[in-house]
Amino acid sequence: MPVKSKYDFNDLTKKLGGQKMPLCNFCGTCIGICPSGALTSDYEAGKPVFDESRCTQCSLCYLHCQGIKVDFSELDAKFKGGDKFDTYLKSYKKCFLGHSEDDQVRRKGASGGSVTRLLVYMLEKKIVDGVILPRNKPDQKWLFRPEIVTDIKTVKASSQSKYCLIPTNEILKTLKDKKGKYAIVALPCQIHSLRKLQNEGNKHAQKIEYILALICGHNMEYGATTFGMKKLKIHKEDVIDVKYREHGDWPGGLSFHLKNGERKGINFFNYHYLNAVYLPNRCRLCPDYYGNYSDISFGDSWLVRLLGRGMNERGLPKGWSSIIVRTQKGLSLIESAQKDGAMHLEEIEPAEIHESFPFNISYKLNGIFIRLKLARKKPEFIGLQKPEKLDRYFYHFIYNIVLIIGASRAFRFFLSIMPLNFNLFLIKNFKKLMGYKPNARDMVLKYNEKSNV
Ligand SMILES: Cc1cc2nc3c(=O)[nH]c(=O)nc-3n(C[C@H](O)[C@H](O)[C@H](O)COP(=O)(O)OP(=O)(O)OC[C@H]3O[C@@H](n4cnc5c(N)ncnc54)[C@H](O)[C@@H]3O)c2cc1C
Numbered sequence: 472m473p474v475k476s477k478y479d480f481n482d483l484t485k486k487l488g489g490q491k492m493p494l495c496n497f498c499g500t501c502i503g504i505c506p507s508g509a510l511t512s513d514y515e516a517g518k519p520v521f522d523e524s525r526c527t528q529c530s531l532c533y534l535h536c537q538g539i540k541v542d543f544s545e546l547d548a549k550f551k552g553g554d555k556f557d558t559y560l561k562s563y564k565k566c567f568l569g570h571s572e573d574d575q576v577r578r579k580g581a582s583g584g585s586v587t588r589l590l591v592y593m594l595e596k597k598i599v600d601g602v603i604l605p606r607n608k609p610d611q612k613w614l615f616r617p618e619i620v621t622d623i624k625t626v627k628a629s630s631q632s633k634y635c636l637i638p639t640n641e642i643l644k645t646l647k648d649k650k651g652k653y654a655i656v657a658l659p660c661q662i663h664s665l666r667k668l669q670n671e672g673n674k675h676a677q678k679i680e681y682i683l684a685l686i687c688g689h690n691m692e693y694g695a696t697t698f699g700m701k702k703l704k705i706h707k708e709d710v711i712d713v714k715y716r717e718h719g720d721w722p723g724g725l726s727f728h729l730k731n732g733e734r735k736g737i738n739f740f741n742y743h744y745l746n747a748v749y750l751p752n753r754c755r756l757c758p759d760y761y762g763n764y765s766d767i768s769f770g771d772s773w774l775v776r777l778l779g780r781g782m783n784e785r786g787l788p789k790g791w792s793s794i795i796v797r798t799q800k801g802l803s804l805i806e807s808a809q810k811d812g813a814m815h816l817e818e819i820e821p822a823e824i825h826e827s828f829p830f831n832i833s834y835k836l837n838g839i840f841i842r843l844k845l846a847r848k849k850p851e852f853i854g855l856q857k858p859e860k861l862d863r864y865f866y867h868f869i870y871n872i873v874l875i876i877g878a879s880r881a882f883r884f885f886l887s888i889m890p891l892n893f894n895l896f897l898i899k900n901f902k903k904l905m906g907y908k909p910n911a912r913d914m915v916l917k918y919n920e921k922s923n924v
Pocket of ligand 1: 581605629630686770792
């Protein structure tokens with residue numbers, strides 16, 4: 472029985488920045504753990520909805536909100552997954568480059584199809600009773616919500632990254648009525664709350680046996696998807712599926728599947744760079760890139776040396792995953808998947824993981840300290856380790872201003888009346904102005920750039 476305390480959701484809202492709640496990125500934790508059903512999801516707005524009449528002031532929402540506070544020293548102390556340490560990866564056991572050995576899964580995946588293949592493997596081998604991943608809302612197919620999936624066909628159909636706010640931790644509510652063991656795919660911020668709950672002995676969170684993280688540079692508000700629909704003159708009611716990494720060749724752009732069988736899309740760059748406009752404030756203030764508290768973290772791999780390997784019939788590269796294994800449980804799982812022919816793995820050193828992400832290491836893992844310093848409203852991060860020397864102070868300062876202007880209503884309106892690739896034009900020129908040096912990722916993307924706009 473929850474004990475009454477001084478905090479309720481109204482206090483939480485105030486701390487998150489009032490009505491607009493800029494420090495909420497709809498992770499779903501408050502909705503998932505509310506014992507009285509006072510919190511539900513508004514999927515389209517990307518916000519929890521509060522019914523004050525049902526609130527018992529138990530404080531659970533307040534105490535587990537990662538927009539309010541993350542105690543990294545507590546997480547680090549209780550979550551000692553790996554026996555090795557890297558400044559950026561934190562605790563880990565082994566790093567790999569990899570992909571699904573099932574070529575169809577690889578081609579349909581966001582990177583190497585590794586997450587989907589591993590989830591399928593867990594179901595095939597009955598290692599878990601179900602896997603938790605985002606699925607289209609049955610009545611509003613352009614939106615996503617977390618579901619427990621037990622059939623392999625659905626897991627395969629759910630591959631690819633969803634670059635929109637999904638309240639993954641809302642699933643804790645469903646887990647209350649379930650027995651068994653589950654695997655979840657979640658973003659670093661969502662994992663902060665899940666691990667906190669697991670550490671505290673929350674029995675529903677403890678049903679999650681495996682946490683697979685998606686490495687995360689940022690997420691995007693649902694407005695970015697709507698922007699794509701408007702530019703392509705699509706009505707949301709006509710949408711039966713949204714794929715964020717499908718249009719054109721790999722890495723693939725935003726694609727809408729329509730009721731009439733048509734598919735319309737915009738290329739990777741045109742969607743990807745909307746992050747400067749639809750970036751949730753909480754993502755601008757996030758210090759965890761590599762999903763530091765997962766069992767295994769997965770991201771893209773943009774190594775130039777992979778370019779000659781694994782081309783499709785049009786001579787374009789197939790996806791590879793950067794994989795960071797953090798726990799013994801994660802390592803045993805992925806190595807048995809390799810032994811059974813489900814996964815292709817090549818062990819690498821952390822340096823080759825970082826080589827794919829020079830921008831994100833600089834922007835997210837160094838720039839965060841500058842953004843936090845400049846932010847008036849911010850989460851309380853305890854025990855966050857600062858690098859010895861912060862790089863490119865001026866660049867991060869200017870970029871922070873660009874992100875704030877980008878997210879303003881005025882700029883969003885301006886962009887909505889400009890041609891589709893105007894934002895891409897702005898970002899490219901801004902990068903040039905700031906002396907941005909092309910990296911491995913830019914070289915890989917050059918292959919794809921001309922495929923479609
Ligand atoms: C918001 C976001 C930001 C990202 N930023 C980066 C980045 O900066 N650098 C980088 O290298 N990689 C990033 N990724 C991860 C990358 O895009 C791929 O998801 C990852 O490499 C796994 O690819 P895969 O082919 O192995 O997975 P797939 O086989 O395509 O499977 C992906 C699985 O993840 C699930 N999933 C997709 N989106 C979400 C979501 N939002 N929440 C929970 N589950 C989800 C899918 O349902 C599917 O089960 C990001 C992903 C997301 C969603």
